[in-house]
Amino acid sequence: MKIFPENVSVYGDDIDFLFWLITIVAGLATLIVLFLVIYPVLTRKKHKAKENIYVKGEGFKQLKWIYLAIFVMAVADFSFLIIESDGWIKTQETLPEKDFHVAIVGKQWLWEIIYPGPDGKLYTSDDVKKFNTMIVPQDAVIHMDLTAYDVLHSVFIPHARFKFDCLPGRKITRWVEFTKSGEYPMVCAEMCGVGHSRMVGKVVVLPQEKFEKELAKIYKK
Amino acid sequence: MNTTSLSKIAWNRIPQARFAMWTLIAGEFVIFGGLIVVYLLNRMKYPGWGEMAMHTNVVAGTINTFVLLTSSFFVVKAHEAAVKKNVEKVKFWIWLTILCALIFLGIKAYEYTHEIHLGFTLSSPALLEQGKHVETLYWALYYTMTGLHGLHVVGGALALFFVMRNVAKTKSYFHRIEAAGLYWHMVDIIWIFLFPLIYLIH
């Protein structure tokens, strides 16, 4: 049975990999913890009262095992951090050369998609606004300007492993690149009122030439 | 009798009332500090606020600062008298302090009426009509900070009054003068920061 929805974005695999990596390492730690809890329970009868060691756990000599465990954990944690950091930088801190630019504006309770219009520039008079359905080209870097009119929203495209909040009053640009054409849900992940659970749009990923046709159709109207 | 405990005692021999008051003061610092941090950041973000700051009444603010500084001095004199268990002196200095508090509140009230008259209120719709959206936030913060501080002035003055009355009646509990005084100094310190931030930087 599949855990994640099918991945259709270029950086989706990094995220799935990160999850499995952490899960496996944590799983090993889990076994140790379980052993440390269950073994004393099983052997509790063996230790007569007086056999107990009276250790206060002071000084490096008695604490060395704990220090070791913390050190190992620190190493593991920071390796996770290093592994994830380049993915984080790729997805959040850098913007690759854009092929298509679109604005997603959250609004109670629908997604307003603003296409740049024939002049290819956003926020000009010839912009075209559509609701809830965003068509984008396949294998192309798409820049998304995220903002909102009224309250906080959050664009969540599970299949693309993409999520980011839309805040009123500020424009946040993030990018995504789809590797597979098809229809994918785009839901709201930030509490935005009564219609929150109905705020479901979709992303339609089309091959380049088909996308051109569709876009032309949108602009004609 | 083991020695570790005895050695530990020395450093926490501190009267309960004073200790509690210090803890409270630390908490209050964080509350006002939060407001001041918000103010500073927005001040850096919006240079337009300088123009708004010019509308505040610097003279009144200056007088108020002087009044509060003086009142702090009076309170410590009261504490000095309290250590000597001199009830009359305690009453004298505390009354002076409360007088300062009243003067402070009076001047503040005058300022408020003046500014409200100019159309600067919590939500200042007048500015909104002029299209000065960001500037309304300055006045919102101004009233929030000074208002909250004003409430603390009232609270401090009341505390001083009741403590003094109690001391005068019972001729004991002198340590409470210092505790209430600590709170009053905190009010003063907060104003020491509010005054330049709100009035002086244009």
Next chain:
Amino acid sequence: MSTHGKPQGLEHELWVPAEDDYHGHPNYLKVYIYLLILFAITVFASLIPNPMIVFIVVFSISIIKASMVILNFMHLKWEPNIIWYMLLLALIALAFLFLGLYPDTVPIERFFVPNG
């Protein structure tokens, strides 16, 4: 009869210290005069045209004044470490708050979708 607050006759047993224990007293008048001088400097400094300089001068003087009040009028000089630690923790918390809020407040310019 209930025995709330400090139990009678048990102060030395329960390590409840005497309430009006004496700590040193500075010369309050001197401190007060220093405060007034600093205050005057503050007011005159605010006449400098450049707001940035004004801010730096005025704010640093405020810190000096506040610390003078705390140390002398509030007798922090004579208080045990625990109170220093508490105030320090408060300052640390505020410093973190400032640093954490800075990148999300100051550099951000406001944006609204035109004809939205």
Next chain:
Amino acid sequence: MTMSTTHENKGFWHRFFFSLDHKDIGLQYLITTMFIAFFAGIFAMVFRIHLAFPDYHIPLFGIIDAKEYNILVTNHGLIMVLWLSMGILLATAGNYLIPTMLGTDDMAFPKLNKLSYWFFLLSVIILIISFFLPQKGFGGGWTLYPPLSVGDFGYNTPYKTFSDRFFSSNTFVLLAIALEFVALLMGGINFMVTLFNKRAKGMGLLQVPLLVWMIVIASILFMFSVGPLVAGTFMLLLDINAGTGFYDASRGGDPLLWEHLFWFFGHPEVYVILLPGLGILAEVITTNARKTLFGYKFILVLVLIATVLSLMVWAHHQFVAGVDPRAATVFGILTIIISLPFAGVILSFLATLWKSNLRLTLPMKWAMSAIVLFTILGGFTGLHLGAALFDMYAHDTSFVVAHFHYTLIPVVIFAGMAGFYHWFNKFSGRELNQFLGNLHFWLTFIFFNGFGIPLFLLGLAGQPRRYAGYDHIPYLSEGYLPLLREIATISAVILVLSQFIFIFNFIWSVYKGKKVTSNNPWQSTTLEWQTSSPPPHGNFEVYPVVYHGPYEYNRPGVDKDFLPQNQKI
């Protein structure tokens, strides 16, 4: 030296409303908290049922709509986090146990203590009133993010008149929260002063039971983290009632400011809840393991480090909320670092269990399962979410919900229950029914996991939080996901219902349970066990004098396997 232990004549009102005795106030907190938490549990049951069986007609509630759903979820979160957790672990445990464990007669400021309870009660009353206002309760999410929480949270339409604004659920919920903060601040000051000024004769600061330290540190941490949020709450109240624009972007405000102020409190809040839980675990584990606590000073140092660190990790709740990604990296690093001290604390507890002839009593079962669940499913999934890249996917999905339920329930319910079953016969003078206790434990343990683990899987499948139903979303209503939701729901319902066993056991044992034969049934060393159960007014006939640290079990050269703190060798 002896002291007069004349009991006040305690009628109901005197005992449960006006009493100044810290034990009574502790019980008042316990009862008030259980009362309000009862409703929160019912809420959880209702909205879980609605999620799995949308057209099932729930008794008393009927078929709830989206707005009611939001209200139920919001208030469940608010009550559980702000009222239940802190009410049990800080207020109840602190009030009842700190003076008894320190071997003194009462708090430093009994009247302040009483006042703090009254504020707490007032906050609860105001919260309840908020359900009977036009909005029928606040439903903007327990994090109260503006702008949604400023206007009518359902539709973000501003209120018309002032009375609309003031007598709205938004205002009342915020007032309730503010009052509760005030109450706990008073309590915290009291705990602090009591610890430093009212210890028994001879008790050094490093001979204080760990629970007391933990509660005091938690109170101080609470005080320093909550300050900015108090200011923020004040500003939000003004936004609602006075038309200011602190969180209104069009007025130069910033919604993100509230998120920062909220989580600047909200993350330390997790540790405010966690530390007393760890303290209870320390007491229960050492007592039942018959071993001295491994690394008392070590744990204290780690906790102090974590306390300072916890003030600088809050933004990991906002990785994808619009904070600067570079800042997010820094916060991620700090988040990873802060997980280390707590790993050290848990390991010290496990080292205490090691090679012990532990007694598998009922409190011990709760305590050990608390450690296991908290570490494995709460802590390790924290590593997933601490990695900002994965958090981009998992944030605001059921994965997060499962994660924080696995951090909070082990600490609040499991550790709390460990403490409750541990100290019940001390504060009631009677014994709990063991069979019902075990039944309660096993049902809670099994069905808590039956509720939590499906939520992890649902979250990984990309199920967002706070949705009033998923059946209209194709990718969430296919495959095994509906089944998982049903399992989670049924488990949650049984989990809530099994708490009724506990309530019944509590009430029944208080009146009908058999009287305790010994004052120290667990053969524990700390001072609260060295007096009668329940302790008299003033706690001790003869004030104890302390000679040892708190956990002297199986000390060499002592014939008994435990050495009370107030007993010379």
